[in-house]
Amino acid sequence: MLKFTLRAGVAATALFGAGAALADVTVYTAGPAKLIEDLAAGFTAETGVAVEVFQATTGKVMARIEAEAANPVVDVLISASWDTATDFAERGWLVPYTSPNAEMVPDFLKTETAVAQGVSALAIAWNPNSGTPKPTDWADLAKPEYKDLVNLPDPAQSGSAFELVAALSGTEGMGLFDDLAANGAIVAGANAEALNPVLQGAKAAVFGAVDYISMAGAAKGETIEVIFPESGTVIAPRPVMILNWSQNQDEAKQFVDYILSDAGQAMVAKTFLMPARSDIAADRPLIADLNILPVDAEAVYAKRAETLDAFATTFAK
Amino acid sequence: MARAREGVSPSVIIAAAGLVLVVAVPFLFIILQAIFPELGRGSLAAPFSALAGALGDPKLIGMTGNTLLLGVLVVALSALIAVPLAVARALFKVPGAVIWDVLFLIPFMIPPYIAVLGWIMTLQPRGYLEQLVGFNLATFLFSVPGIVFVMTLNSFPVVYFAVSRTLETVGSRYADVGRVFGASPARAFWRITLPLSTPGLAASLLLVFAMAIEEYGTPAALGGRAGFEVLVTAIDLRVSDWPIDLPGAAILSLVLVVLSFGAFVLQRWILTRRSYEATTGKPQDSAKRDLGVWKLPVVAGFALVAFVATGLPLLAILASALSRTISGGLVWSNLGFSNFSAILGDSTGALKALGTSLSLGVAAALVTGLLGALSAYAVVKSKVRGRGVLDVLTILPNALPGIVVAVGLILAWNQPWLPVTPYNTSLILLLAYCCILLPQPVRYATAAFHQIGDNLEAAARVFGASPMVAFRRILLPLIAPSLLAAMLLVFAVATRELVASVVVAPVGVSTISTYIWRQFEQGSVGLGMAMAFVTILITTALPLIALSLMGRRGNLL
Numbered sequence: 001m002l003k004f005t006l007r008a009g010v011a012a013t014a015l016f017g018a019g020a021a022l023a024d025v026t027v028y029t030a031g032p033a034k035l036i037e038d039l040a041a042g043f044t045a046e047t048g049v050a051v052e053v054f055q056a057t058t059g060k061v062m063a064r065i066e067a068e069a070a071n072p073v074v075d076v077l078i079s080a081s082w083d084t085a086t087d088f089a090e091r092g093w094l095v096p097y098t099s100p101n102a103e104m105v106p107d108f109l110k111t112e113t114a115v116a117q118g119v120s121a122l123a124i125a126w127n128p129n130s131g132t133p134k135p136t137d138w139a140d141l142a143k144p145e146y147k148d149l150v151n152l153p154d155p156a157q158s159g160s161a162f163e164l165v166a167a168l169s170g171t172e173g174m175g176l177f178d179d180l181a182a183n184g185a186i187v188a189g190a191n192a193e194a195l196n197p198v199l200q201g202a203k204a205a206v207f208g209a210v211d212y213i214s215m216a217g218a219a220k221g222e223t224i225e226v227i228f229p230e231s232g233t234v235i236a237p238r239p240v241m242i243l244n245w246s247q248n249q250d251e252a253k254q255f256v257d258y259i260l261s262d263a264g265q266a267m268v269a270k271t272f273l274m275p276a277r278s279d280i281a282a283d284r285p286l287i288a289d290l291n292i293l294p295v296d297a298e299a300v301y302a303k304r305a306e307t308l309d310a311f312a313t314t315f316a317k
Numbered sequence: 318m319a320r321a322r323e324g325v326s327p328s329v330i331i332a333a334a335g336l337v338l339v340v341a342v343p344f345l346f347i348i349l350q351a352i353f354p355e356l357g358r359g360s361l362a363a364p365f366s367a368l369a370g371a372l373g374d375p376k377l378i379g380m381t382g383n384t385l386l387l388g389v390l391v392v393a394l395s396a397l398i399a400v401p402l403a404v405a406r407a408l409f410k411v412p413g414a415v416i417w418d419v420l421f422l423i424p425f426m427i428p429p430y431i432a433v434l435g436w437i438m439t440l441q442p443r444g445y446l447e448q449l450v451g452f453n454l455a456t457f458l459f460s461v462p463g464i465v466f467v468m469t470l471n472s473f474p475v476v477y478f479a480v481s482r483t484l485e486t487v488g489s490r491y492a493d494v495g496r497v498f499g500a501s502p503a504r505a506f507w508r509i510t511l512p513l514s515t516p517g518l519a520a521s522l523l524l525v526f527a528m529a530i531e532e533y534g535t536p537a538a539l540g541g542r543a544g545f546e547v548l549v550t551a552i553d554l555r556v557s558d559w560p561i562d563l564p565g566a567a568i569l570s571l572v573l574v575v576l577s578f579g580a581f582v583l584q585r586w587i588l589t590r591r592s593y594e595a596t597t598g599k600p601q602d603s604a605k606r607d608l609g610v611w612k613l614p615v616v617a618g619f620a621l622v623a624f625v626a627t628g629l630p631l632l633a634i635l636a637s638a639l640s641r642t643i644s645g646g647l648v649w650s651n652l653g654f655s656n657f658s659a660i661l662g663d664s665t666g667a668l669k670a671l672g673t674s675l676s677l678g679v680a681a682a683l684v685t686g687l688l689g690a691l692s693a694y695a696v697v698k699s700k701v702r703g704r705g706v707l708d709v710l711t712i713l714p715n716a717l718p719g720i721v722v723a724v725g726l727i728l729a730w731n732q733p734w735l736p737v738t739p740y741n742t743s744l745i746l747l748l749a750y751c752c753i754l755l756p757q758p759v760r761y762a763t764a765a766f767h768q769i770g771d772n773l774e775a776a777a778r779v780f781g782a783s784p785m786v787a788f789r790r791i792l793l794p795l796i797a798p799s800l801l802a803a804m805l806l807v808f809a810v811a812t813r814e815l816v817a818s819v820v821v822a823p824v825g826v827s828t829i830s831t832y833i834w835r836q837f838e839q840g841s842v843g844l845g846m847a848m849a850f851v852t853i854l855i856t857t858a859l860p861l862i863a864l865s866l867m868g869r870r871g872n873l874l
Binding site for chain 2: 033054057062067068070071073084087127129157189193195197200201214216217222223
């Protein structure tokens with residue numbers, strides 16, 4: 001048995017040695033996994049610079065950065081929440097950089113230290129086989145036809161869901177959410193967990209689904225329709241940032257350039273995200289086609305704990 | 318003093334060094350993080366400042382109560398299901414015994430997050446159950462009894478295997494002596510056989526309790542709607558919600574550790590009250606009794622449990638894996654092998670993830686097996702001072718949520734002054750798995766050592782064997798059945814561990830679980846389920862093949 005252990009140990013060491021190679025650019029990113037794989041492969045093919053990727057949800061990526069703070073390794077960070085860019089900039093962790101390819105990115109999708117990779121919007125994801133009428137606006141989902149058939153992603157676990165709750169409650173208070181709760185709508189975990197029951201038909205619709213995931217599902221043949229409510233919705237730009245502790249800032253900047261290149265933005269469009277550049281075509285409604293609710297990020301995030309509390313109280317009844 | 322001069326056995330030194338590396342280092346950093354909120358930035362400023370906030374949370378008492386309730390209910394239901402089955406399996410000739418063993422092993426191979434998703438897709442409105450027979454059990458599933466039910470199905474095998482193996486070692490010899498002196502069969506069982514198997518029962522129940530209070534997937538998926546918050550879900554929220562609250566998470570984890578430590582003290586108290594030695598070197602008659610008229614009901618019981626715990630989840634996983642789309646449901650036109658061919662075609666990195674996880678699983682099983690045997694020996698059989706500390710170290714990680722172990726490992730191994738570090742290599746995953754899973758082999762081996770008489774080792778020493786030789790030639794073979802069973806469980810769990818892997822995985826490395834999780838996150842449930850199904854097949858088949866190659870008798874597993 002000891003011999004066996006030794007042999008396994010040798011084999012294991014060989015295996016682990018391979019993973020230890022130093023990367024040229026280390027990217028931490030929120031999903032989708034396929035997008036970052038394509039971007040990394042395309043970038044390496046064009047520049048010869050290797051890209052090492054850590055991909056998880058925004059929350060888990062942040063946990064890792066926080067735990068690594070004494071000896072950080074990440075060069076480029078792509079978050080699914082614009083709030084990250086604001087917060088990191090305030091902490092002075094970001095390198096100011098404006099990519100030459102960012103010219104066609106609208107001003108509200110870039111700052112001195114961050115630029116959007118792509119943009120998602122929140123929508124109603126509705127199952128046409130659910131036997132319910134097609135909803136056209138948020139308030140429809142509080143009607144009796146949708147009793148017990150609506151899921152909401154948890155705003156405590158999803159940054160974009162929080163912004164939607166903040167935007168909708170900011171103008172009219174929690175009234176809409178009271179109606180939803182009274183109509184049997186439930187809060188069902190993060191985005192993916194809210195969508196799955198709608199696909200199977202246990203629920204009819206997600207209130208505030210991330211649009212590109214549902215669109216990708218529909219493209220694969222799932223019976224799911226993405227509806228952008230008439231009264232407006234919120235968007236979630238996905239900021240790309242270069243960290244100031246990066247030892248590879250030149251390569252990091254090259255990578256940001258690549259994300260914003262024609263090829264990079266085409267990859268973004270392929271995942272059904274809206275490209276950050278306004279001159280790139282995509283097979284889906286773009287920002288100009290959507291009615292976007294105003295969100296005063298600073299004011300909204302200052303009241304985050306309060307809003308989440310009010311929301312939780314509404315749905316705990 | 319005489320002891321000190323005699324010197325400490327090398328096995329004890331290896332055990333102590335291994336435990337320090339695998340358990341004490343990350344745990345120390347979790348404690349430091351709880352005390353020094355700025356530890357992650359390399360600063361020791363403002364000690365204890367986070368304590369009041371985390372412990373003053375008004376929801377803390379409710380969450381702790383829920384956690385305890387969940388642990389106790391899962392332990393009770395696991396014992397209720399597993400003990401009768403284990404008794405039948407150990408003392409009687411159950412038809413198809415080996416097959417039942419394999420079937421009861423599978424629930425352990427099904428990752429909890431997969432099992433719970435399988436149950437949701439089966440029992441929710443318009444789920445598989447409703448599609449097939451027209452009704453659903455959603456109200457039951459999304460409730461506290463539902464959570465306990467799903468978690469018990471995942472954990473009862475721990476009790477089943479531990480108790481059946483211990484009872485087999487005890488055998489019917491002692492009960493026969495009781496019978497000779499006039500005890501009825503029932504009395505002999507309750508007063509002699511069952512008490513003698515207490516080590517296995519107590520050890521496995523402790524494991525189940527610790528697993529239940531530490532488990533994240535099931536309470537998170539089912540408890541949210543029931544308004545049932547436990548400590549682990551609160552810890553996870555602190556770790557993933559910006560701004561990240563690492564000190565708060567560390568402090569709440571220490572509350573979990575205290576709970577688990579309480580259970581551990583209780584178990585130790587039970588084990589040290591008397592001797593459970595049943596292996597004395599005398600030849601043992603391992604013949605089992607016939608079940609007689611009970612044959613049919615017993616087999617029916619085994620079949621029912623196997624169907625609910627293994628059959629239903631596997632069928633649900635298979636159904637999702639074979640479905641082209643989830644919304645298409647269970648109709649022939651919607652079924653096909655496209656998800657499986659995507660995995661085998663490896664267009665998605667699936668095979669690489671499989672390879673990584675399987676090698677890590679084997680390595681973790683070997684390391685924890687060796688370290689577990691040595692630690693258990695040091696605790697039970699040696700007279701080293703401080704062996705109580707070693708015992709505590711072996712139980713600590715059991716109560717630590719995977720995500721907190723991951724954070725502790727990053728804090729410990731990502732220090733800038735370290736000349737070499739396993740961090741950002743696959744070795745860090747191995748360390749994480751070993752830390753999380755070490756309690757399994759230790760508990761199993763400790764229970765086995767409690768049953769071995771001291772005179773066996775003494776006899777070997779009298780005949781000139783060194784301590785290491787006596788350990789290797791006498792003690793290790795005697796605990797081998799229990800230890801191998803535990804190593805098997807380590808292999809199974811390590812190959813599909815999710816919560817720590819997600820955070821600690823080196824850049825560019827996918828494991829089976831992070832692969833599956835990414836598919837779910839992106840809405841590709843079918844692809845994730847296909848990968849899960851392949852994994853369950855491999856993690857069940859590999860150990861069985863390995864064991865039969867090693868020439869074990871069929872009754873080991």
